[in-house]
Amino acid sequence: MAAVLRPYHPSDLAAIYRICLLTGAAGGDATALYRNPDLLAHVYAGPYPVADPGLTFVVADETGVVGYVVGTADTAAFDAWLDAHWWPTLRAQHPLQVDPGDGTEDHVLVERIHAWTHTPDELLDRYPAHMHIDLLPRAQGQGWGRRLVGALGGALRERGVGGLHLGVDARNTSAIAFYERVGFRRARTHDWGATLVLDL
Template sequence: MTAVLRPYQPVDLAAMYRICLLTGAAGGDATALYRNPDLLAHLYAGPYPVADPGLTFVVVDEHGVLGYVVGTADTLTFETWLDDHWWPTLRAQYPPVDDPGDGTEDHVLVRRIHDWAPADDELYDRYPAHLHIDLLPRAQGQGWGRRLIEALSGALRERGVPGVHLGVDARNTAAIAFYERVGFRRERTHDWGATLVLDL
């Protein structure tokens, strides 16, 4: 079976969680960083197809899901949805914990789950949408990233969304180069990385 890009199906979610972990350390494997392998995707993959499955697309071949893009058309509305529907269960499931001092970072993500709150930003006036994209190494360099971005961009345009943004870790120089090749530009620089934007 040749790899294909298609809309998300609920059966894809477990593979998306796995891919999020395998690409979660500035594009590399984050397995060693987390005792709980689901935490990273609880923040950066899982809620998106639950909140709005029409803005998630996957690449699949005979072995399963190779990569995905998730997005939301309205970041502030999405963050409000998280606060109402997604975080309460996770906050109950994962109480805050101290740094165990063993190099793992579960405590960082758990704290983020508890501290995350809706916050408006002037950036959302022009770029209200945002996305996350992850591809396994064996699917990289074949144009799938570009096609995933195009699929999501098309879906956002159909909804009249003017622009999309994303954040990139400064260490992930390959990702920054990729986004710039497909038309994103740097809007803000942070101590952790950059916010990139794309006009739709």
């Protein structure tokens, strides 16, 4: 079967978790970085389709899901939802850890889960939505990334959302180039990367 882009179904969640890990090292495979393979998606993918499944889309072929976009229409409201519904259980399940010194980074993500911060930002006034997108290597370079951004952008426009932002790791130069090709522009530069924005 040819690959298709479709709305998220709850049965896709496990595949989203797997793809998040396989692309989680600045676009490369992060499997070796985490003893718990679910932690990365607990932070950067899993909560989105739970909070608002209408803003998640997937690309699937005969092997299953090969890519996805997850998003929220209102970052400030999403952060409040995380505080109320997502972080409490994860904090109970994952107590703070010390760095084991073996090159793994579970302790870094666990610290983020316990100390998630959301500072009011004037950027959210114009670009309240944000997203994360990941495609397995075999699905890249075929236009699926552009179509996923288009599907999410269309859903956000239907809700009256005027702008979208995202953060990109500075090491992921191919992702930055892709986002700029589909219309994003750089709004902020950080020590870890850049915040890009898109007018909808």
